[in-house]
Amino acid sequence: MPRVSIAGTEKVFEVKEGGILYDSLADQGEDLPHGCLAGSCGACRIEVISGKENLTPAGIIESNTLESLKEEFIEKRGKESIEGKTIRLACRSKVNGDVSFKSIK
Numbered sequence: 839m840p841r842v843s844i845a846g847t848e849k850v851f852e853v854k855e856g857g858i859l860y861d862s863l864a865d866q867g868e869d870l871p872h873g874c875l876a877g878s879c880g881a882c883r884i885e886v887i888s889g890k891e892n893l894t895p896a897g898i899i900e901s902n903t904l905e906s907l908k909e910e911f912i913e914k915r916g917k918e919s920i921e922g923k924t925i926r927l928a929c930r931s932k933v934n935g936d937v938s939f940k941s942i943k
């Protein structure tokens with residue numbers, strides 16, 4: 839089973855392969871920041887610290903939301919806030935292997 843950890847904490851979760859990251863952690867009592875749970879609001883955004891290759895590629899809805907988040911991040915926090923980082927949506931990303939991440943507020 840893939841292991842998902844929240845960077846900067848001791849929290850590690852064993853999740854079902856192919857499960858949605860948000861749902862898999864919610865099922866185990868971990869309530870990540872969220873809104874629509876449909877990939878359009880961006881409230882569940884995360885920075886993937888390791889294991890980005892173990893998440894399914896972003897689909898069109900997630901890609902569009904991430905693109906608009908990128909503009910917002912650059913505007914509010916500067917280019918360095920996203921440069922070289924892997925930003926994903928927990929409500930859309932499916933886990934196929936070990937991943938470490940942190941939520942972005």
Ligand code: FES
Nearest residue numbers: 873874875880929
């Ligand atoms: S909760 Fe809205 S995009 Fe994930």
